[in-house]
Amino acid sequence: MSKVTKNNKSDKEIKQSAVSASPTSIDLNSYVHEAEELPYQKDPTTLSPAAKKRMSDVGVVVGDTTTRAGTYIQVDQSVVHSKAEQDGVEVMGTNMALEAYPWLKDYWWKLVNPEADEFTRHSNTHPFKGYYIHVAAGVKATYPVQSCLYIAKHGLAQNVHNLVIVEEGAELNIITGCTVAPTEDDSLHIGVSEFYIKKGGKLSFTMIHNWAPKMAVRPRTGVIIEEDGVFLSNYICLKPVHTLQMYPAAKCVGKNALVRFNSVLVATPGSHLDVGSRVLLQAEKTRAEIVARTISTGGTIISRGFLSGQVPDCKGHLECRGLILNETGTIHAIPELEGTVAGVDLSHEAAVGKIAEEEIEYLMARGLSRDQAVSTIVRGFLSVDIEGLPPDLAAQIQRATDLSQQDAM
Amino acid sequence: MLEVENLSVKVGQKQILENVSFTVDIGETLVLFGPNGGGKTTLLMALMGFPRYQVTGGRIIYKGEDITHMPVDERSKKGIGILFQRPPVVRGVKMRDMVKACIGEKKECPSLEELAQKSNMTDFLDRDVNYGFSGGEVKRSELLQLLAQDPDLVLLDEPDSGVDLVNIVLVGNMINELLHKDKIRSRTSSGLIITHTGHILDYVEADRACILLNGGIWCRGTPREILNSIKANGYEGCAACQK
Numbered sequence: 001m002s003k004v005t006k007n008n009k010s011d012k013e014i015k016q017s018a019v020s021a022s023p024t025s026i027d028l029n030s031y032v033h034e035a036e037e038l039p040y041q042k043d044p045t046t047l048s049p050a051a052k053k054r055m056s057d058v059g060v061v062v063g064d065t066t067t068r069a070g071t072y073i074q075v076d077q078s079v080v081h082s083k084a085e086q087d088g089v090e091v092m093g094t095n096m097a098l099e100a101y102p103w104l105k106d107y108w109w110k111l112v113n114p115e116a117d118e119f120t121r122h123s124n125t126h127p128f129k130g131y132y133i134h135v136a137a138g139v140k141a142t143y144p145v146q147s148c149l150y151i152a153k154h155g156l157a158q159n160v161h162n163l164v165i166v167e168e169g170a171e172l173n174i175i176t177g178c179t180v181a182p183t184e185d186d187s188l189h190i191g192v193s194e195f196y197i198k199k200g201g202k203l204s205f206t207m208i209h210n211w212a213p214k215m216a217v218r219p220r221t222g223v224i225i226e227e228d229g230v231f232l233s234n235y236i237c238l239k240p241v242h243t244l245q246m247y248p249a250a251k252c253v254g255k256n257a258l259v260r261f262n263s264v265l266v267a268t269p270g271s272h273l274d275v276g277s278r279v280l281l282q283a284e285k286t287r288a289e290i291v292a293r294t295i296s297t298g299g300t301i302i303s304r305g306f307l308s309g310q311v312p313d314c315k316g317h318l319e320c321r322g323l324i325l326n327e328t329g330t331i332h333a334i335p336e337l338e339g340t341v342a343g344v345d346l347s348h349e350a351a352v353g354k355i356a357e358e359e360i361e362y363l364m365a366r367g368l369s370r371d372q373a374v375s376t377i378v379r380g381f382l383s384v385d386i387e388g389l390p391p392d393l394a395a396q397i398q399r400a401t402d403l404s405q406q407d408a409m
Numbered sequence: 410m411l412e413v414e415n416l417s418v419k420v421g422q423k424q425i426l427e428n429v430s431f432t433v434d435i436g437e438t439l440v441l442f443g444p445n446g447g448g449k450t451t452l453l454m455a456l457m458g459f460p461r462y463q464v465t466g467g468r469i470i471y472k473g474e475d476i477t478h479m480p481v482d483e484r485s486k487k488g489i490g491i492l493f494q495r496p497p498v499v500r501g502v503k504m505r506d507m508v509k510a511c512i513g514e515k516k517e518c519p520s521l522e523e524l525a526q527k528s529n530m531t532d533f534l535d536r537d538v539n540y541g542f543s544g545g546e547v548k549r550s551e552l553l554q555l556l557a558q559d560p561d562l563v564l565l566d567e568p569d570s571g572v573d574l575v576n577i578v579l580v581g582n583m584i585n586e587l588l589h590k591d592k593i594r595s596r597t598s599s600g601l602i603i604t605h606t607g608h609i610l611d612y613v614e615a616d617r618a619c620i621l622l623n624g625g626i627w628c629r630g631t632p633r634e635i636l637n638s639i640k641a642n643g644y645e646g647c648a649a650c651q652k
Contacts, residue, residue, distance in 0.1 A: 358497045361459055365493075366511050366554060367485040376510065380501025380537075 026216050026243070028118060031157035031188050033126055035076035044073055044081040050182055051075075051150065058177025058208040060148040069172075072131040072147040076156055079129055088139030089172070090132070091147075094163050097132035104132075107163060111194040111222025111251075119190045119218040123159050130162040130192075133174065137167040137198075144173035144206075151189060151215075152181040162193040166201035166229075174203065178217075179210040186214035186242075193221040197229040199254060206234040211241035213270055219246040227254025227283070237273065238266040238382075240299075247304060249278040252286035252314075263292045264382050267299025269328065276304025276334070281314035281344070288316040293382055296322070296329030305348065306336045312343025322352040323381060410435045410562055410599040411456075415467035418448075418455045425451040427624045428467065433562070436596035438588055440610065440632045441603050443621035444644040449603045450494060452621065453564045456601075457491045458484050471562065490560030492551045494567045499538040504530065504550065507538050511557035518559065528553040528583055544571025545580070552583040563587055565602045569609040581612025590614060607636045620644075 041047065045063035047055075052062045061068070070084035070091035079093040090097075098104050114124040131147045151158050166172050178189060189211075197203050211217060225231050231250060250259045261277035279288035290305045307316040322331035335348040355377050363373035411433040418426040425448045433439045443449045455462040456469060458481045469477045476484055499507070508521050525531045528549045539547060548568055555563060565584065572580055585591070589598045590613070602615060610632055618632040622644065628635060638646070 356497065359499050361481055362493070362497050362499065363502075363507075363510070364480070364482040365457055365459075365485055365491055366507065366558060367482060367513055368510055369482050372510075373482075376502055376506065377499060380499065380503070380506075383501055 035153045038078035041081050054179045055148045058179050058210045059175045060146045060177045069141040069143045070145040075150045076153045088136040090134040094130040094132045112220050123192050128159045128161040130160040133164045135170040135172045138169045140171040144175045147176040149178045151187045157188040160191040164195045166197045166203045168198045169200040171202040174205050177208045180212050185212045188216045191219040195223040197225045199226045200228045202230040204232045209237040210239045213240040214242050217244040221248035223250035225252050225257040228256045230258045233261045235263045240268045243272045245274040247276045251280045255283050257286045259288045261290045265294045267296045267301045269298030271299035274302040278306040280308045282310050284313045286314045290318045292320045294322040296324045298326040298328045300330040303333045308338040309344025310340050315345040318348035320350040412470040417466035433599045438600040438615040440615040440618040448624050488561035490555045490558045491564040498540045502538050505534040508557045511554045545576030563600045584613050
């Protein structure tokens, strides 16, 4: 077991210190905060071919009603399509959901502190849209729900607030893709997300980011997992982005709750990614695994991880592995463990370096050229084995990785 | 098949091999005995062309062509294959993909599944290359890759080290297949086997043997007589004979 530190910081203090640690500041006043209302599309295939192509690159297949349990598409500040395809699954804009279901106020801004930083404050005080996805108790969604958050307006500060509730014993997979129109764009995406996984519920959440070289991105996410609940998060960001900072926090509050965060990140020259995952283990027999695979081809990655064991008989492991493939790249791994009682079992491993020459030569001895050997090893490095991931989502991740690998190399 | 002429090799600043000469004929298997630290692995690594092993003199002729300064992958493509004594773990790369890469463009080759079955590696195809493998599993993994490559000249670095009695029979069978031992007149595959203990010779028939000691070749003979001499006098006996 690795070193365990004593620390009496509250959740809130930790959240705030992580946010202020980002060196890339953003002037909120330099963005526009309103966008024209776009018409709702009953048939989303009427969207432009260019937009559909961008959406497809992040795993959102527009018009697919047979292998999706539902679809949500937001362009700028408009919900242009939202529809559920399975009984027991609801998909709609959060603004509509809050009007329809007053009880949702008990879920709103409860897992993310609206006062945490300037972005949460901004989000709380400006018009927002976002997806509301609800799965009724005991319902197991056969196919994933897909969602796309798309920015088309130049210079927009897109304000998104999402809410996902997986009721007791329900199961759901979500694929969410965030992307911009295929132009040079310097917009800002603020995305607040609150995920509730009730007793025995299971949520697989796969998020693919595909931004642009001048984009600024600030997701703020809180997750709560009750007894026997499972939360699997897979985050993929392989394309250029000017600055991206996020540190989602999951709390395991019920016995046997399980969390896995997998992140696969590539920082191209000019990209600054400050990304981590945080898990608080607050009930017995809770487990957490955080795995980050990062590659710098010239950009900067700060790869954070924080595991806090707050009760006896909880277990967590954190793994940060980074490859620097270009002389100007930087990867800064910051794995943190905090145990506040005896009987916790927390460990981490972190490694940052280049591809071992021995591995390249081994593959060359089998007849691969040097380039082929490097590309095989990088591809393997990026393909995280994700336990419990449905084949459809696994294929989606592999596809995104394959698409991006050529750009990364 | 292979002619090594006055080969001298250094690793870093240290001269390991000096004026080593020997040949391996087409269809022949040569065994190279030697104590640990005698330069056996260095010789195989230099024959395969790994840059860390610098050739400071002499030549390597393979199928009539001077390959002394040819890169590793080209040697592999020309039909030289190597079994590593301690291959690296390649995290993320699956055995299945590695074997596919070894099969390459070849058309007349048994399927990946057949090869895996032969080497008792079917359950390992979706595991990372060499990750968490036992001694015997590492050898089977190496031999599976080599069977997929089907090289004309096979360099085997201690195929019997760390292998238990159950696995050594399988390892022996696979080496025999790799060296086409079922053929006699039409055999074209050649082998160079390094062994410290000679255990593998209970399972694989070799034609000639020699001893590599203190960076040079000593004592040439049949595998049995050389092995008997080592058993009787130890490598110390060879060293004394050298003087």
